[in-house]
Amino acid sequence: MPGISAPSFTAAEIESEAERLLRALMHVDCDPRGRRWNYDTCREIAPLTLEINRLKKEKGAVILAHSYVEPEIIYGVADFRGDSYYLSMQARQARAKMIVFAGVVFMAETAKILSPDATVVVPDRDSGCSLADSLTGPQLRELKQLYPDATVVCYINSTADVKAESDVCVTSGNVYHIVEHLPARRILFVPDRLMGQNLREEMKRRGVDKEIITSDGTCIVHDQFGPAEMAEARTRYPGLKIVAHPECPPEVAAAADFVGSTGAMMKYVKGSGAPYYLMLTECGLVGRLQVETPEKHFIGGCRLCPYMKLNSLEKIRDALVAARPDQVVTLDEPLRQRAARCIERMFELAPTD
Numbered sequence: 001m002p003g004i005s006a007p008s009f010t011a012a013e014i015e016s017e018a019e020r021l022l023r024a025l026m027h028v029d030c031d032p033r034g035r036r037w038n039y040d041t042c043r044e045i046a047p048l049t050l051e052i053n054r055l056k057k058e059k060g061a062v063i064l065a066h067s068y069v070e071p072e073i074i075y076g077v078a079d080f081r082g083d084s085y086y087l088s089m090q091a092r093q094a095r096a097k098m099i100v101f102a103g104v105v106f107m108a109e110t111a112k113i114l115s116p117d118a119t120v121v122v123p124d125r126d127s128g129c130s131l132a133d134s135l136t137g138p139q140l141r142e143l144k145q146l147y148p149d150a151t152v153v154c155y156i157n158s159t160a161d162v163k164a165e166s167d168v169c170v171t172s173g174n175v176y177h178i179v180e181h182l183p184a185r186r187i188l189f190v191p192d193r194l195m196g197q198n199l200r201e202e203m204k205r206r207g208v209d210k211e212i213i214t215s216d217g218t219c220i221v222h223d224q225f226g227p228a229e230m231a232e233a234r235t236r237y238p239g240l241k242i243v244a245h246p247e248c249p250p251e252v253a254a255a256a257d258f259v260g261s262t263g264a265m266m267k268y269v270k271g272s273g274a275p276y277y278l279m280l281t282e283c284g285l286v287g288r289l290q291v292e293t294p295e296k297h298f299i300g301g302c303r304l305c306p307y308m309k310l311n312s313l314e315k316i317r318d319a320l321v322a323a324r325p326d327q328v329v330t331l332d333e334p335l336r337q338r339a340a341r342c343i344e345r346m347f348e349l350a351p352t353d
């Protein structure tokens with residue numbers, strides 16, 4: 001593989017690392033680059049994962065990997081793997097000197113908001129997000145002027161600027177609970193229009209009187225799913241369970257067997273005995289489930305987030321050796337403090353389970 005430096009490890013160390021990698025990666029059959037993971041491919045990347053894991057110790061760094069990045073990052077070098085909220089919490093608790101966030105930029109910003117003393121780096125500065133990048137702080141300020149009496153609720157998939165302008169942050173796991181219990185009737189929910197529509201439906205279902213106003217962002221991965229592919233899959237696979245993320249369109253959420261955050265989706269599949277699953281989310285999560293529940297069967301094609309796939313082992317290694325200025329996340333301190341207050345409010349209002 002290009003970019004892998006000459007190893008400074010013994011043959012025995014490399015073989016042992018290749019075997020470790022193979023134990024996890026052999027189960028991945030929906031690799032984003034179509035690779036088949038066998039001993040040879042694992043042996044090829046073993047010098048690089050060894051180098052990264054050694055650098056990590058030398059630098060006092062932790063590597064956080066979102067479930068949507070490539071499996072060799074998740075199982076080769078990550079200290080923690082999961083969704084952005086879980087990862088930021090782990091980063092804060094780890095009190096690391098350096099955090100390498102293999103995910104997208106808004107996630108690294110969230111880690112910086114919660115761990116201001118750590119050096120937080122992103123492997124690729126272009127790893128944006130269609131949702132977070134759909135709304136800027138100044139645009140939200142204009143929206144707030146149109147709805148001055150609204151409580152502003154931002155989904156965690158938003159920039160630090162947007163968090164700084166919001167009253168409370170939410171995740172896909174706690175959004176319904178938090179909005180239900182806010183005193184205000186009028187809610188300005190940003191930046192995910194589809195999650196906002198799902199929120200509106202859920203409030204109606206719970207008999208809660210809320211006016212939900214949204215901005216117009218969507219996730220380019222989750223907004224692609226539709227009811228036609230769900231109906232076809234159900235016909236072909238009796239007993240199928242369809243699992244969707246709340247960033248999907250409302251008609252998809254309504255027809256799914258389970259709707260939940262990345263973490264909740266994993267928990268649901270692990271606890272279910274269904275013969276087949278159709279996961280309406282980014283393909284990386286299917287890869288994780290293949291590794292962690294190899295006895296289960298996943299059907300359907302692969303939807304990829306191009307931003308997440310900008311991460312690579314080589315970029316992580318380079319950031320650990322000497323992070324370039326564009327890889328280091330910096331936030332203006334007053335803005336960071338305002339964004340932190342919005343997240344702290346979420347901790348106060350989130351359910352305790």
Ligand code: SF4
Nearest residue numbers: 129130219220221305
């Ligand atoms: S999967 Fe969607 S929400 Fe997640 S980073 Fe990619 S574009 Fe953003």
